[in-house]
Amino acid sequence: MSRNPAHRVPRRLHLNVNILHSGFVPSAWRRDDADPRAFIDVNHYVRVAQIAEAGKLDAVFLADNAAIVDQIDFRPITALEPTVLLASIAAATTHIGVIGTASTSYNEPYNIARRFATLDHVSNGRAGWNVVTTADLPSARNFGHGSVPDHAQRYDRAAEFTEIVKALWDSWEDDAFVGDKTGGRFVDVDKVHPVAHRGRHFAVHGPLNLPRSPQGHPVLVQAGASADGRELAARHAEAVFSASQSFEESAAYRRDLNERAAAYGRPAVKVLAGLTTIIGATEADALRRRDELVDQIPWRYSLNRLAGTLGIDVDRLKLDAHLPDDLALPGRGNGNHTFFHATIAHARRHGQTVRELIRSLAGGTGHRVIVGTPEQIADDITQWFNGGAADGFNLMPDVLPGGLIDFVDGVVPILQKRGIFRTAYEGATLRDHLGLARPDNAQLWRKSA
Numbered sequence: 001m002s003r004n005p006a007h008r009v010p011r012r013l014h015l016n017v018n019i020l021h022s023g024f025v026p027s028a029w030r031r032d033d034a035d036p037r038a039f040i041d042v043n044h045y046v047r048v049a050q051i052a053e054a055g056k057l058d059a060v061f062l063a064d065n066a067a068i069v070d071q072i073d074f075r076p077i078t079a080l081e082p083t084v085l086l087a088s089i090a091a092a093t094t095h096i097g098v099i100g101t102a103s104t105s106y107n108e109p110y111n112i113a114r115r116f117a118t119l120d121h122v123s124n125g126r127a128g129w130n131v132v133t134t135a136d137l138p139s140a141r142n143f144g145h146g147s148v149p150d151h152a153q154r155y156d157r158a159a160e161f162t163e164i165v166k167a168l169w170d171s172w173e174d175d176a177f178v179g180d181k182t183g184g185r186f187v188d189v190d191k192v193h194p195v196a197h198r199g200r201h202f203a204v205h206g207p208l209n210l211p212r213s214p215q216g217h218p219v220l221v222q223a224g225a226s227a228d229g230r231e232l233a234a235r236h237a238e239a240v241f242s243a244s245q246s247f248e249e250s251a252a253y254r255r256d257l258n259e260r261a262a263a264y265g266r267p268a269v270k271v272l273a274g275l276t277t278i279i280g281a282t283e284a285d286a287l288r289r290r291d292e293l294v295d296q297i298p299w300r301y302s303l304n305r306l307a308g309t310l311g312i313d314v315d316r317l318k319l320d321a322h323l324p325d326d327l328a329l330p331g332r333g334n335g336n337h338t339f340f341h342a343t344i345a346h347a348r349r350h351g352q353t354v355r356e357l358i359r360s361l362a363g364g365t366g367h368r369v370i371v372g373t374p375e376q377i378a379d380d381i382t383q384w385f386n387g388g389a390a391d392g393f394n395l396m397p398d399v400l401p402g403g404l405i406d407f408v409d410g411v412v413p414i415l416q417k418r419g420i421f422r423t424a425y426e427g428a429t430l431r432d433h434l435g436l437a438r439p440d441n442a443q444l445w446r447k448s449a
Contacts, residue, residue, distance in 0.1 A: 013385050013420045014239075014272060014392025014434060015412075016059045016099065017052045019045055023399035024276045026075045026305075026363045027296035031399060038400075039076035042088050048401050049089045052096055055408030056422050058433040059097030059128065060089060061241070061394060066106055067138035074301045083115050090123035097430030099128035099221055104161040105154055106134060106143045109204055112161075113168035116218045117210055125214030125429035129165075130221040130241070131232070133158050151337075155228035157201045162220070162236045164204050167195040169217035170442045171207030215431050216438040225253065226337035234260030238436050239270035241394045243338050243366045245346040250389040270434055273390040274367040277377055278398045279406040286371045290362055293398060297363040306358065309339050309365040319355040323347050339366030367396060374410030378418070381411070385420060 021039035022029035029036050038044035049060045062082040070077045082100030090098050098119065102112050112129070120127035133154040134140075140148045149157070176191035195206035222229065222237035233240045234257060244250035254271045261269050278293075280286030299319065307314040310323070311330020317323075323344065330340060343366050347357045362369045370377050384390045397403025415421035431438060 010419070011391075012422060012435065013381070013415060014270060015055075015057045015421065016061045016097075016272060016392070016394045017048065017057055017404055018061045018063065018274070018394050018396045019048050019400065020063065020396055021076045021078065021400070023403055024362065024367070024396040025278075025293045025297075025398045026301060027293050028399040029076055030296050031402075033402065034399070036076070039079055042080075042085060044400075045080075045085055046089055046092045048404060049093055049096060049098075051401055051404050051408055053093050055404075055412045056425060057096060057395075057408075058392070059099050059126075059430055060086075061099045061130065062086060062101060063130075064101040064103070065136075065139065066103060066134060067136060067142050069136050069138055071301055071304060074298060083119050086119055086127070087122055090119070090126060095126075095425045095428065095433075097126045097128060097219070097433055098123055099130055099219070099430075101130040101132055101223075103132050103134040103139075104158040105149070106139060107161075109161050109164035109202055110168065110206075110208075113165040113208055114210065116165075117169055117208060117213045120213035120215055120218045121210065125431070127213070127215070128219035128221050128239075128430055130223060131158065131162055131236070132223055151226065151228060155226075155232055158232055159235065160199050160201050162232070164195065164197050164199075164202055166217065166220075166236070167197065167442065168204070168206050168208040169212065171195055172211045173441055174212055174216075177211045212441065215429050216441070219430050219434065219436060224338055225341065229337070230257055230260055233257060233269060234266070235264055237269050239272055239391075239434060241272050241274060242390075243274045243342045243368075244389075245342050245368050246349065247384060247387060247389045249345065250384065251387065254389065254391075270391040270436075272392045272394045273384065274396060275381075275393040276362060276367055276369040276396045276398060277403065277407055277411070278362065278369065278371045279374060279377060279403065279410060280371075281373065283372050283376065286373065289398070290369075290371050291359070294359050294363050299358075302358045302363050303354070305363075305365060306343070306354070309343055311340065317354050320353050322351075322353055323357070342366040362398060374406075374414060377407075378411050378414035381415065382418060382420065 022034055052060055063078050064082050065078050086098040086100050116127055116129045135148055137148055171193050173191035176188050178185045178188055192207050197204045219238050220236050221239045222233040223241040244253055250273050258268045278286050278290045280289050303314050303317050307317055370380055416423050
């Protein structure tokens with residue numbers, strides 16, 4: 001009997017918060033109510049996560065770098081290792097998901113498989129792994145390399161790396177653990193399998209040294225808009241964090257990604273667009289808040305940061321001129337494609353000078369910034385969601401925790417009233433929040449093949 005379409009479960013908006021230490025805007029740490037040491041204070045991160053959970057958000061997200069890649073003479077950096085920090089957050093919360101970044105460029109598959117499976121166990125099924133490659137030279141040097149591997153090589157390694165991690169997560173069948181006190185049988189060893197992988201980049205025997213985690217395996221997330229990044233996401237990701245500056249750009253990205261996923265026989269991937277919010281009681285208040293924050297950022301900092309994103313010498317940027325016309329991908333295609341394209345697209349679309357570009361991006365690079373009232377921000381989110389440009393957003397409030405409190409208190413109730421965002425958690429795991437099925441065990445597929 002077919003189900004009446006009118007009875008289908010409505011599509012739900014997904015919201016994460018990216019805890020960028022003091023906030024997205026580089027000067028956030030200078031506010032009177034900010035703590036400059038927040039970037040290394042676990043209590044700061046826990047408080048932000050608890051505010052997000054009170055707002056019924058899907059997850060908190062932590063970025064990561066393996067080196068100092070920002071200008072620490074002016075602003076805080078991503079410093080604490082994500083999975084250790086997320087374990088602390090998980091212990092202080094009950095429902096919100098915990099997603100951490102780990103690079104495939106300077107890690108080993110076994111360690112990452114074990115680390116995130118552990119996080120899924122200790123959080124009772126709330127973990128996610130954000131799969132990235134690393135393109136900066138300081139990180140390469142920290143791991144004994146004098147140069148950064150080329151883009152295609154990094155993604156070839158990432159694809160093999162991810163396959164191995166998934167195999168390790170599936171190396172125990174779901175009922176391998178027995179724990180029979182009477183019979184004295186602890187584990188059914190016939191249901192624990194080596195992965196016996198030998199490939200271009202790795203040789204890993206396995207199995208993993210802990211059972212399959214509560215979600216089957218942690219949610220796989222990916223961030224990257226290059227052709228190689230899209231292919232990696234289409235093959236493996238269940239959600240992606242994107243950086244699109246316009247509705248049309250995001251909608252096209254989502255269509256392309258899901259066409260690629262369908263070609264692999266996979267379901268649609270959740271597209272969560274990066275979004276910075278600067279909120280005021282009126283639009284004038286919000287614009288004033290943005291300008292106050294931007295005016296506390298030294299122009300030399302913003303120019304250096306923009307030059308780094310574009311892969312050019314900072315002397316080529318003039319505050320009251322437009323971006324140079326002859327911009328090419330950084331490092332002959334070996335840099336960050338996503339933020340390069342997003343930043344240029346925004347500047348060209350609005351005909352902005354460098355000064356105007358920096359102000360409109362609130363001193364950042366790449367991600368979209370909305371400045372306005374809660375109603376205006378809710379309208380924008382609703383348009384993108386209902387129009388199919390995104391399945392949700394990876395929020396980056398201007399200031400933390402204050403900007404998130406403004407969002408939870410002001411924007412969330414509007415989205416809930418419109419019926420597109422939850423009023424209560426309906427499940428216990430991150431997969432439940434995202435509407436994702438628990439994955440079957442690939443080892444079982446091999447047995448039945």
